[in-house]
Structures are given as structure tokens and as C-alpha cells.
Amino acid sequence: MLDGGLIAARRSALLSLWWDSAVEAFPGETRSFLAREKDRFQNPVGATLRSGLMAILDALLTDADDAELERAAQAIVKVRAVQGVPAGEALAFVFGLKKAARAALGEQAETAGGRRELEALENAVDRLALLAFTSYVGCRERIFAIRSRELQRRTASLLRQTAGVDLSDPGADDLPDSDPDCAFEGGSTA
Amino acid sequence: MAEKTQQELLQIRYTPPRRDWMDPSVDFEARRGSWSYPAAGKNLTYLGFPNPREWSPADEDWKLPDNWREIIYEGFRERLKKFRSLRVFLDTCVRCGACADKCQFFLGSGDPKNMPVLRAELLRSVYRRDFTTAGKILGGLAGGRELTPEVLKEWYYYFYQCTECRRCSVFCPYGIDTAEITMIARELMNLVGLNINWVMEPVANCDRTGNHLGIQPHTFKDNVEFLCDELAEITGLRIDPPINKKGAEILFIVPSADYFADPGIFTFMGYLLLFEHIGLDYTLSAYASEGGNFGLFTSHDTIKRLNYKMYAEAKRLGVKWILGGECGHMWRVIHQYMDTMNGPADFLEVPKSPVTGTVFDHTASTKMLHICEFTSDLIKNGRLKFDPSRNDRYRVTFHDSCNPARGMGILEEPRYVLKSVCNHFYEMPDNTIREQTFCCGGGAGLGNDENMEMRLRGGLPRANAVQYVHEKYGVNLLTCICAIDRATLPTLMDYWVPEVGVSGVHELVGNALIMEGENERPTDLRGEPIGDKEAASDV
Numbered sequence: 001m002l003d004g005g006l007i008a009a010r011r012s013a014l015l016s017l018w019w020d021s022a023v024e025a026f027p028g029e030t031r032s033f034l035a036r037e038k039d040r041f042q043n044p045v046g047a048t049l050r051s052g053l054m055a056i057l058d059a060l061l062t063d064a065d066d067a068e069l070e071r072a073a074q075a076i077v078k079v080r081a082v083q084g085v086p087a088g089e090a091l092a093f094v095f096g097l098k099k100a101a102r103a104a105l106g107e108q109a110e111t112a113g114g115r116r117e118l119e120a121l122e123n124a125v126d127r128l129a130l131l132a133f134t135s136y137v138g139c140r141e142r143i144f145a146i147r148s149r150e151l152q153r154r155t156a157s158l159l160r161q162t163a164g165v166d167l168s169d170p171g172a173d174d175l176p177d178s179d180p181d182c183a184f185e186g187g188s189t190a
Numbered sequence: 191m192a193e194k195t196q197q198e199l200l201q202i203r204y205t206p207p208r209r210d211w212m213d214p215s216v217d218f219e220a221r222r223g224s225w226s227y228p229a230a231g232k233n234l235t236y237l238g239f240p241n242p243r244e245w246s247p248a249d250e251d252w253k254l255p256d257n258w259r260e261i262i263y264e265g266f267r268e269r270l271k272k273f274r275s276l277r278v279f280l281d282t283c284v285r286c287g288a289c290a291d292k293c294q295f296f297l298g299s300g301d302p303k304n305m306p307v308l309r310a311e312l313l314r315s316v317y318r319r320d321f322t323t324a325g326k327i328l329g330g331l332a333g334g335r336e337l338t339p340e341v342l343k344e345w346y347y348y349f350y351q352c353t354e355c356r357r358c359s360v361f362c363p364y365g366i367d368t369a370e371i372t373m374i375a376r377e378l379m380n381l382v383g384l385n386i387n388w389v390m391e392p393v394a395n396c397d398r399t400g401n402h403l404g405i406q407p408h409t410f411k412d413n414v415e416f417l418c419d420e421l422a423e424i425t426g427l428r429i430d431p432p433i434n435k436k437g438a439e440i441l442f443i444v445p446s447a448d449y450f451a452d453p454g455i456f457t458f459m460g461y462l463l464l465f466e467h468i469g470l471d472y473t474l475s476a477y478a479s480e481g482g483n484f485g486l487f488t489s490h491d492t493i494k495r496l497n498y499k500m501y502a503e504a505k506r507l508g509v510k511w512i513l514g515g516e517c518g519h520m521w522r523v524i525h526q527y528m529d530t531m532n533g534p535a536d537f538l539e540v541p542k543s544p545v546t547g548t549v550f551d552h553t554a555s556t557k558m559l560h561i562c563e564f565t566s567d568l569i570k571n572g573r574l575k576f577d578p579s580r581n582d583r584y585r586v587t588f589h590d591s592c593n594p595a596r597g598m599g600i601l602e603e604p605r606y607v608l609k610s611v612c613n614h615f616y617e618m619p620d621n622t623i624r625e626q627t628f629c630c631g632g633g634a635g636l637g638n639d640e641n642m643e644m645r646l647r648g649g650l651p652r653a654n655a656v657q658y659v660h661e662k663y664g665v666n667l668l669t670c671i672c673a674i675d676r677a678t679l680p681t682l683m684d685y686w687v688p689e690v691g692v693s694g695v696h697e698l699v700g701n702a703l704i705m706e707g708e709n710e711r712p713t714d715l716r717g718e719p720i721g722d723k724e725a726a727s728d729v
Contacts, residue, residue, distance in 0.1 A: 030300040033291050041622050044654040082646040084224050146684045147639050154451050161416040
């Protein structure tokens, strides 16, 4: 129902407002850098945020299913999960979309069509929040698994040599899933 | 405390409060995962370092000596006199910001104090207040800052978050080397017992047994023999590398991880096959059994103390010159410090390849040659027989390890070797390789597991470039010439690009070498079927 609607017509303004809200989590000096540097290799966090927000919004506007929506959110979540902030703060960007959408619509937010779309979007954001939280937990579990895998790697050769124990290194596929299909910087690179 | 209304509770400000950067405050308890455990007292006692004790950065009381401030001031004064570069680096920065966005820890974390200019300012502000006339008169107005316990705690947090990779120095128009500032800050902290165990335990072990892991000579021999057993199983060839052989032509020194831990051991097997292939007269040493030198992350005196064993062992064994393996910071020490600290090595000869006759004049002062230079010369002269198709399961890229790349300019040789031994090689984007290479995030003693989240943040820019070539070319193997990289990059890949594995360059050399008298090889050095073109990530 959002496809081709009032919010979709304000996509670009909405993205800009959502960006402002998402980067509020960073200190001032960092915010300006995240916005300024466009090279994705020199500014991976900024590039991930930019393409990630876009991917999420497009997924929401086209009424994407859960799997697609989770994949769209994954890139940002993966970065935020290792930035040393509490879970609530890491995922705060999700809820920033509600306020940004209302602001982007301006007076149209009070029209019948605007109210209907905002309600639909806000429900979708709640769904997104749960999916993002699932992803976040997946990332954190992966970190714990990686930590033990690193220890195993350090001692595997020693155990093979001294005890004849072959701790076959688990493949990456055996680690908890944080969606390995996802390009964390977002967007296609082909 | 009055209860908040629901409306008040919902009004969350996500913007960090604005605070002047000069007001230090690090909540260590809240930032677990971003700092390293302190050095165990036993290691400081062994080394004769000051203030050995058990403590934690999360404690309020860091158990500093009563006169800690005087000790640091005196140490600062002494170093300003001793190292002219330090005074130049502290005086000349104009805060132009060229370095600000070049540190991978800033790029990954967004913490402004990881900007090299601000990291250096943590030390520079104290210098300004107490060692410059303007600062003595104007104090804070001249950018001066009092050395308080909070400032010292901030030093500990941020100077043990710098991997001394020197990427920022590439972009500084004045040539300020922020790694040198980190080194001095760490020296000063060492004076009052603020060090991390991932540095001091290897230093103590290296001082005692000659390597970071504390491996004694008989175990060194066992490890090498075990790897030879594995090689015999794969190739059918029995190799018996000499250890402590007096009168050998060449002393070969590697990082200890190469004969101890995955995946370095496969690189070590590659070395052994190479030397067997050309019939090299060399020896390993059970005493100079470590290329790495964690003194670089401790103090200049410690660098010298640990480095000395290389020359001492070369002299004892009577070799002509020294060949070094795929190690990272070992090469910065050799290239930039060894000759000044422990040279001249006038009892050694300028390295000359016994196979090709090439004389490596550029090593005339240290008498120590990098194995990638040695191998590429062999290839250039057509002395090696390869079957690159044995590496066809890999689509390979190369990570320039910070120290060989920026510290000594080893840029072309590993690429030349790789292109000779495998059929699928792809570069990462230009602004992420060579002199501009991004750090693995685990150098300078930060490669420990308690600091893992900081490593994952700092390693993001590197992983980002790997992700790019993985998607574009199907790259599934990240090669490097540094033991710390080989230990930390697999973890980085596990999180960010799990389809990509990690190896040393000479592992691929070993795979491709056609050895006289070998069996037909069903597997590569990892025991993986040679014909298997599946992704290499589960290595």
C-alpha cells in the first residue's frame, strides 16, 4: 500500500531526514565525516549507512517479505553490533524512521491518506525492529563463536602434534548465522 | 529520585553529550571488548620492569606509585632530549586534519579520539603545558593540559588502541609519524607499570627462550619434525631441516607462529619445500627462534634487547648472512632499528643468493634478506619449477601487511611470487593496498581475544575491500606476509566475509613447487584435495 503513495513520493527527503537521525548516534566530528566522504573504501561506515537506509526504505515501500527486509537491515546491524554500544542504541536508527517519515510528509501527515500510510509504515517499522533485533543477536552470537574458534585455531596444531587430537576447524558455515550472504557495506558492487 | 513519567522516559536523546575533548573520561567497565588486559606481575618482575602487580583497568585504583607524575615527567624530559624526532613531531603538527580520517580505528568505531591527530594530542597537550614556554604561561589557552590520573587512563585506553601501523603518517604533509608518538607514550606508561599482557608475556618469553610462546629448544625441534612428518605424508619426501648447524651459509629466522599455529604452519611447510627444491645450505636456530619483536610495542631498550639474539646467533653459528621469513613488525625492526641498535654486523657478508648469484646490495647494512625478495629472484632467474594449477581452488588477493609495505617497501615481490604460483590473482582497490594498505586491526599487541570487538571495528576497512573483490571476482583467499595477520585476519574474515580464508604467500609457493622425487600430490599443504575448487573459507 506504500508503493507509489505519498511517502514514496517523498523518498529522497525522507532518506535525508532519516540519515540525520541515524548519525545522531555518533559524535559531531564523526557525523560530518560520515556525510562528507563518499568513497566507500575510505568511509565504510558512512557507505554502509547510506546504502543500508536506502535498501531498508525501498524494502518497506515495496512491502518486501521478512527475509528481504532482514537482509536489507543486516548490513547496518552488522556494523553497529561491533561498535561497543548497548543493543538499544545500536538499533535506535530503526525507530528514527517513524519520526523522519512524519516530518517528510509535513502537512500531508494529517490528511486521511497520510495518516493511513504513516500507520502502515509504523507497523512495518515495528516488524523491522524485531527482525533487526534477531539479526543483532545473531551477530553477537557469531562474535562469541568466533572467539572460541580463534582459540581453537591457536592450539589445533599443538593438539594434533602432542595428543593426536584432530580438532578439525569448523568451516565458517558452521558458525552461528549472521547472514553471510549479506554485503555489509550494502548495495551491489558488481 | 523522582519517578519519571512515561512521556519523559520516551524522550531519549541518542546524541552523545557535547564535551570538550580535553576533559578525559573513559568508562572501562562499559567499554569491555575495547581494551586489553594488563600485564601480569610475573612478567614485569622477570623483565625487571617497574611496578609489577595484579590490577585491572576497570578498577578505580590502578595502584600507581605515589610519585607516578614525577616519574612520567622525568621520562618525558629524558626522551625529548634523546629523540629529536619526538620534539619535532610534537611541535610541528598544525592540526590540518590530513590524518584525521586515515586511521582504521576511527573509520570503524567513529570515536574521534581514534583520529591520529587527536590521539597524538593526548600526549601533545601534556607536552605543551609542561615543556613549552607558551604552555607554561597560557596553560589551556595554548592547548596545554594537566597530567591527571584521568588523562593517564585515557592514554592507556587510546595508545593501546593504536596498532602503530603508520597509515596516518603516509598522509601527513609534515611527515609526523604518529606510531612514534604511540611508542613514546607506551614507553612512558611502562615507567609506572601500565602495560598489556599480550605484549609483555611474549616479551618475557622471548627474553627467556628466544620466542614469544616460550617454546624451548627441544620443543622447537619437535614442532619442526612434526611439520616434516606432515610434509612427508603429503609429498612423499622426507625433509630434515638443520637446526643450530654451525657453518651453514644462511641462518633462517621465522615468526614463531609459523611453526606453531594454523595457518602459519602451512607457510612454514612452504619454506621447507622451497629450500629443499634448491638445495639451500641453511640452518634454523632453536635460540633465535622468533622473528617478531614485541619490544617494538614496549620500548626502544626492549627492541634492542630482543633483537640482539639474531646477530648473536648468526655470529655463534658462523653463517654468512641471515634470511627472514614472512613476518610483519620484525621487518620494521630490522629495516629501521637493527643496524643502529646492534650493528654494524661486520662479521657477516652482504647477502648473495647461492643459486642465482644475485647480490642484494640494499641489505648491505643489516645483512638480512626478506624471503619474498629471495624467492622472486629465484623465479626471475627461472630456478623454480611450478605447477600453478595446484592452487586453482583459490582466487587470491593480497593484503599488504603494514610493516613490510610501509616500513620497508616490500610491495612488488610478493605480488610477483603470487602471480607465478597461482592462476587467479586479483587486486583490492588502489586506495586500500600498497602504502595505503589498511591494518588488520590486531598489530602492536592488540591481537588478543579480550580486545576482539575493537579488532573487528578496526579491521572493517580492510574487510570492506576484501568483500569487494570477493563479490566482484569471487576471491576466496586473502594472502599476506605477516604472522600477526595470519593469526588475526581469519577472525576478521569469519565475521565480515566468511567465504574468504587466509594464508601466507609461501604456502602457495609450497603447493605449486614441483619437487624432484615427490609423489603425485592428491592434496595441498592443508590436506585439501587439489582438484577441489570449492570455496576456501573453511581453512
